[in-house]
Each structure stands twice: as structure tokens, then as C-alpha cells.
Amino acid sequence: xxxxxxxxxxxxxxxxxxxxxxxxxxxxxxxxxxxxxxxxxxxxxxxxxxxxxxxxxxxxxxxxxxxxx
Numbered sequence: 001x002x003x004x005x006x007x008x009x010x011x012x013x014x015x016x017x018x019x020x021x022x023x024x025x026x027x028x029x030x031x032x033x034x035x036x037x038x039x040x041x042x043x044x045x046x047x048x049x050x051x052x053x054x055x056x057x058x059x060x061x062x063x064x065x066x067x068x069x
Contacts, residue, residue: 016067020059020067024061
């Protein structure tokens with residue numbers, strides 16, 4: 001089993017969890033922007049909490065599928 005320990009990006013070593021969380025934040029920002037543009041965020045009780053939940057969901061998704069840590 002070949003699990004990456006660190007990612008080398010431009011001479012800087014980054015842990016896989018950081019890369020997965022960075023991708024999760026970027027994807028959640030895109031989904032939140034889409035929800036706001038279609039005015040679907042008004043149906044949520046507290047939209048910032050939904051954003052945090054989206055970040056966690058996408059972080060786990062990227063961590064399980066693309067970046068196995």
C-alpha cells in the first residue's frame with residue numbers, strides 16, 4: 001500500500017489533510033456561491049453553518065477518493 005506522506009508543491013512539503021481541506025474550502029465556496037446566486041440559501045436557518053458543513057463534507061470526500069491519508 002503506497003500512501004503519500006507529504007506532497008511536494010514548489011519545494012514546500014504539505015500534509016495530505018491540508019491539501020484535502022484546501023480543496024474542500026475552494027469547492028464549498030463555489031457551491032455556496034451557486035446557492036446564493038439561485039437564492040437557495042434563504043431556506044437555511046444559519047448559512048455560515050451550512051458552509052462549514054459543506055467544507056467538512058467535501059474535505060472528507062477528497063480525502064477518501066483523491067488523497068488517501
